[in-house]
Amino acid sequence: MESTTAHAEHHDSGKKLIYKVTIILTILTLIELAFGFWMISIHNQLARHFIKGIIVILMIAKAYYIVAFFMHLKHEFNNFVWTILVPLTLFIWFIISFLADGDSVKNLRNKYDRYFESQSHIKIEKNEGKPNDTAPKH
Amino acid sequence: MSAISIKKTNKWDGGHSPFNLEYGKVMMWYFLMSDAFTFGAFLISYGTIRFSSVGWPDPNHVFKTYPFAPENVNAPLVFVSIMTFILIISSVTMVLAVQAGHNNDKKGVIKNLILTIIGGLAFLSCQAWEWTHLHHEGAWWGSNPFLNADGTASTTNFTNYFFTITGFHGFHVFSGVIINIVMLIMTCKDVFVRRGHYLMIEKAGLYWHFVDLVWVFVFTCFYLI
Structure with missing residues (x-):
């Protein structure tokens, strides 16, 4: 008898946790979207980068809630969790080095490739809402 | 016998599973880890190209409409948030299906699996509409009608990465829907009742959550920043 009531209680708290995580994910997404909308009216590059950083942090928070609670990883044995998470730490090096490499390529081309540098400043007349001439004709 | 089991307290001394997980679930996790590296490589490649470009199209300009919208509507982020x-x-609903499986509640599993499949199909329909719409505007692999945000000429990198990565994610959603349909058929045929457990639903659930997880990253990288 005792075990069945404990089971039912566990069931109930599990459902509560699911709804709690759902609400957290919804709120995080809404905050992300709010920042996204806000960013449309901001033209200061530094402020935009700052907001993008906040959005990335919110994204990682969402990933944490999905993996920890929906995928139940928080409640697995620690030694199993480490076998998943330790290989994924490669991403830290992966992201930093590749993005830095991309940035360095841009700087080198701007410095030494005059054609690239000049091309990136020529503005093209906008024709609102219509594809421009480079688009294929249908 | 009992003397042995009392002495063995270390997880790695043998005699029992150190992870306390069944084989299939462990392997699903390692598959998902490798899949995370595939998506990670795609997204980091996208980031590298974006960091090496001087200009990039403004997502709020590219993704600004929704189905049945009036002409020249300007509603960025609306459709993708849906x-x-x-x-x-x-x-x-997939977590609820897994939980119903824990309680051997066949009806609950069927109900929540159907809801999950409907959700997956709805997402795929949305993506199909978006791809069709962008294709009509002239965007496809190798052709990019959108100018950079600062009005300079853009390259095809933007559309190439967009269609490749959202396409690869959409393919995952599609296979997830197929897996869920197979799970639904197996549940209806009482396969799991005969087995005595619904652990298979958990593995399908892990895959489905991974699809959601990847979308968190794709959504942020392409639509928000």
Whole structure:
């Protein structure tokens, strides 16, 4: 008898946790979207980068809630969790080095490739809402 | 016999599973880890190209409409937020299906699996509409009608990465829907009742949550920043 009531209680708290995580994910997404909308009216590059950083942090928070609670990883044995998470730490090096490499390529081309540098400043007349001439004709 | 089991307290001394997980679930996790590296490589490649470009199209300009919208509507982020919420909700119904499986509640599993499949199909329909719409505007692999945000000429990198990565994610959603349909048929045929457990639903659930997880990253990288 005792075990069945404990089971039912566990069931109930599990459902509560699911709804709690759902609400957290919804709120995080809404905050992300709010920042996204806000960013449309901001033209200061530094402020935009700052907001993008906040959005990335919110994204990682969402990933944490999905993996920890929906995928139940928080409640697995620690030694199993480490076998998943330790290989994924490669991403830290992966992201930093590749993005830095991309940035360095841009700087080198701007410095030494005059054609690239000049091309990136020529503005093209906008024709609102219509594809421009480079688009294929249908 | 009892003397042996009392002495063995270390997880790695043998005699029992150190992870306390069944084989299939462990392997699903390692598959998902490798899949995370595939998506990670795609997204980091996208980031590298974006960091090496001087200009990039403005996502708020590219993704600004929704189905049945009036001509020249300017509604950035609206349609993609609907897609995001569809995927989050379908992830929730999948957790509920897994939990119903824990309680051997066949009806609950069937109900929540059907809801998850509907969510997956709704997401795929949204993506199909978006791809069709962008294709009509002239965007496809190798052709990019959108100018950079600062009005300079853009390259085809933007559309190439967009269609490749959202396409690869959409393919995952599609296979997730197929897996869920197979799970639904197996549940209806009482396969899991005969087995005595619904652990298979958990593995399908892990895959489905991974699809949702990847969308969190794709959504942020392409639509928000």
